[in-house]
Amino acid sequence: MSADQPVPAARSFRSLWRLRSYLAPYKGQLLVMGVAALFTVFAELAVPLVSARVIDGPVARGETSGLWALGALAIAFGIGEAVFGFVRRWVQSFCMLDMETQLRNDLYAHLQRLPVAYHDRAQTGQLVTRATSDLTTIRRFLGFGVIFLIVNVMLFAVVTVLLFRLYWPLGLVVALSAIPVVLMTMSFEREYIVASRQCQDLEGDVATVVEESAVGIRIIKALGRRRQIGARFLREARRLRTASLGKVRILAKFWSILDLVPQVLLGVVLLFGALAVSRGDLSLGSLVAFVALVVMLAWPIEAMGWILAIGQESATAADRLYDVFDTEPAVQDTPGARDLAEVRGLLRFEEVSFRFPGSNQNVLSNVDLTIEPGETVALVGATGSGKTALTALVPRLYDVTSGRITIDGVDIRDVTLSSLRRVVATAFEDPTLFSASVRENLALGRIDATDAEIAEAIDIAQAGFVYELPWGLATRIGEQGLSLSGGQRQRLALARAVLGRPRVLVLDDPLSALDVYTEGLVEEALRHVLATTTALVVAHRPSTVLLADRVALLSGGRITAVGTHTELLDTVPAYRQILSAEADFDDDLELPVGASR
Amino acid sequence: MTTAESPWRGVASEDAAEISVAGGVFLRERSRRLLRSLARPHKAALWTVAGAVLLQNAAGMAGPYLIAVGIDDGIPQILAGDGPSTLFIVFGLFMLSAVAQGALRWFFFTRSGYVGQAMLFQLRRRVFNHLQGLSLSFHEKYTSGRVISRLTSDVETIGELLDESLDELVMAVLSIVSIGVILLVLDAPLALVVLLSFPLLLLMFRWFGKNSTLSYRRTRETVALLIVQFAESLGGIRAVQAFRREPRNQEIFEEVADDYKAANRRAWQLIAVFEPGIMLLGNLTIGAVLLYGGYRTISGEIEVGVLVAFLLYLRRFFAPMEDLSVLYNSFQSATAALEKLSGVLEESATVPAPAYPRSLESPQGTVHFDAVRFGYRSDAEAAVVLPRLDLRIPAGQTVALVGATGAGKSTLARLLARFYDPHEGSVTVDGVDVRDLTDADLRRAVVMVTQESFLFSGSVAENIALGSPSASRADIEQAAQAIGAHEFITALPEGYDTDVRKRGGRLSAGQRQLVSFARAFLADPAILILDEATSSLDVPSERLVQRALRTILTDRTALIIAHRLSTVEIADRVLVMSDGRIVEDGAAADLIGGSGAFADLHQAWLDSLV
Ligand SMILES: Nc1ncnc2c1ncn2[C@@H]1O[C@H](COP(=O)(O)OP(=O)(O)OP(=O)(O)O)[C@@H](O)[C@H]1O
């Protein structure tokens, strides 16, 4: 995904070709644009021809009568050229932008469908540049390049036919000149496709560093590491510059040689044409016409260089796009998945094993746990023991590697994602808030939440502070909620989870950032909710554990003990170790302490 | 409805203006200045490039002449039986000029490409550095999405202008001027007909200039909003999926994407009128010259040759006009981007670097807050977080700061770390106002472990090394060992070299905290601020950390913010904060023995331990 990985084998124009379905709705418009482009080119050619007629005709004969007619014709062609130019651009402004926007929306929709495991690895900058510059590149080629590619090839063909009719040996020379052009183009393509892809990937890498340095600005400032992060950015920016210069060099070579072709052609035509004239095979007038026609070829050939370049770029951009589109969402509705209707809330983990995609170590192995309807189970375990991983399995943010999780006896993979996620609500350990209004952050997907429901959720989470924000619930909270205090963020995340009283609640260490009093208040309110809700609560502190009816101890990827808090305290030493209240500061174990000043 | 006023975004005070605006003229002037300053170091190269363009065109001019010689002299010579020598010479010269043109063109492409890339690089670097220097309050309202759009999309737009051949500009100006002169010399009345088109041309350029400025500005703004929504929602994909926000997000995204489309469409439609308009004007002028010139020729006022020349030249006069209109469009688009970028560069840090810094060679760690008053929004009286704070911490003291959530603990810490400056009063370290310290000095003295633990993608070792870039691997491991992170790190598949991925997502929350902690520990500052640095740790790990802290903190000042009062055990002094005020201050034992707020808090905490 990043430029560090080898550039995937060039799929050439296959990805681009796959995009044709996006063009299909605009067939009519594309045709209009093509025809308009053709007319523009021919009108442009017609004006000088008419001028020539004026000079050879009326002016030469010295009569004004024909002048008006021909002059009017020239003006008509001139107006036609402009009108067709206008039509092409105007139509383009509709269909091409529509197509681009459609692609962008589809890309976003697909990305939203891709599972968390994909986003864990995806680099934000790489995705952003796909949605912006890559799409622009594609649109530019499809909306402009392709049309002129066709028009230019047609022009080339028409002129060549004319040349053949004038004097076929020279026409043949011109036609044959297409061979080196094609060969050169092919070798150019091989080189350029690699360079173009590399540049696009590097642009994504630059964007990634930018994103990271903006999101992590607090840490950079807290540690005073502006220089290090700047160096990192410069490294990427330099790589991008080097790669872009490589691209420039390939283009410079290709373009300047390509520009040479019509020149050489002209010289050859002049040489052989003059010889033919002197042998009497060709009239002088024909030679002049011949030269004029070959001059006309110069522009299409030169433009070809530019069109081919953006063609290559859009081909690799399309490759990048299909890298995303071709990633199947690993977590999705199975065929025949049904809706999870009213549930009682019996949540059961059966022989659940889990490893993170791409890792070869099980985080959870053979976890068995049953949570009865309405019961609350606390999940206790050491740092990094897999508690968060376990909670993420319930709303299917990840799928189990083996075993199954059932709700009311139904495997959660057999129900639709949306109905499952309606039943299950989660409060994450990181609050995950967005720069939107408080209300929007609370409701998230539940846009239909009533004011009463929202007020209730706020009450339960003791998040009454939101009413005191400058604009109340309409106040926008900063990116990631960072304009709130840590405890305020956590309470919002909790309120969001309890909103609408879901049947199954998953709370990942929901009170870690609260002071003792607030914690007490929240627990008090939560108790009412938990009384009737099936809940799995990750806990690091005894106070949180007390919310639960039973406790499960997670250790070494397994549930090693289940029971009430007091039972476990009495019978399971490991549990005591992890949760016991006595802070035994007395046994002064010597710790290796470095870096003392 | 535009997205800017959609209710979902919520209200915030900074909505009024993204960047302080003082009129369009000013904006344009500012962006031109930026462009000039970027181009300045490349003056010589640019002139060389322009020279190459001129030479190349001169070589190009030789072509038609050689053809004429070939036809007029070469052919008669052969017909006269004198052999094809002239023809061959002409052919040779023609090839020579073609190759010269090719070589010059190659030179032009590579050189101008080099200059363009150098300018882009410089621009990226300047904007990035400047953004990193701006204060948190700026970043809070600007959002990372905007930062991304400035440094990607906007910079690319400028890149498009630089790609857009400079040769066209040179040639266009040159041919328009020279051909204009030639036309005047050839026949003044006919040239006047051509001149008549000028006011119209000028009007069209003005019309397009004015309108496209507005629409390109809008394009830049909407693309930024698009990127904001895109990046932020994908960054929080867990919440998005778990709470089924996808449809709503899609709706919002499509709305923003539509705004972007509308802005683009407006710009394109302006072009759709402008470019053919210029074309039309040119063609009409040619038509008029044809008619009037034809008439004058017939009536014998001018020679046929003059008319022919006129017509040929006119085409070469208006074609560059069309090139210019295309170029002008790119320029307009780039100017809008430059406006945004120069706006960022213009933004000054609300936490400025001192003009006359005072040095702090070996910081001791005395901290004073003197009558500090602070609120995140300077405008609203109600939003004051710290009304008036006085605090003295002697060097080497470990202070625990406790209090209800939202009391202002983190805020106090941020003032000491100078994330913000107080509105009134001062914060001093060893008697030096933190506003008078250079960033380097300040960060050497004060390091803070923030409440949100954030790791950068890269290896664990790299992340810890951020605390002290010069640290060796042994130092890094030692720091990890000291706070009890070594075990879990070595258990990772690649140990210290394991990539923690973006935001440290490869690690668990507690593991992230341990790494952040090790990082600060390695930094080895005189004053260490720990803001809820152990909140996600299990009890044994927390205990381990606290035990380590006892040793670590013996010779430095520490401010420890924690809701778990176990921290208090290692603190020399406890501060209780409520509503931005310090309501209690004393040694832990004294306070617990008393009957104040802390005694109650401590009791409540003990009760919570069961
Ligand atoms: N995306 C991932 N890929 C691979 N391994 C991961 C990933 N996320 C976490 N891990 C590893 O899996 C283990 C379990 O992580 P998890 O987040 O579930 O721990 P946790 O029990 O929630 O810990 P904490 O109490 O610190 O939150 C950890 O050792 C962690 O390093």
Ligand SMILES: Nc1ncnc2c1ncn2[C@@H]1O[C@H](COP(=O)(O)OP(=O)(O)OP(=O)(O)O)[C@@H](O)[C@H]1O
């Ligand atoms: N960046 C910010 N912009 C605006 N307001 C803020 C910002 N950060 C904090 N606040 C507000 O300032 C007040 C104090 O916040 P602060 O983060 O200092 O609390 P705290 O004592 O650290 O609480 P917690 O224990 O929950 O972390 C809160 O009301 C909070 O909403």
Ligand SMILES: [Mg+2]
């Ligand atoms: Mg966790």
Ligand SMILES: [Mg+2]
């Ligand atoms: Mg705080």
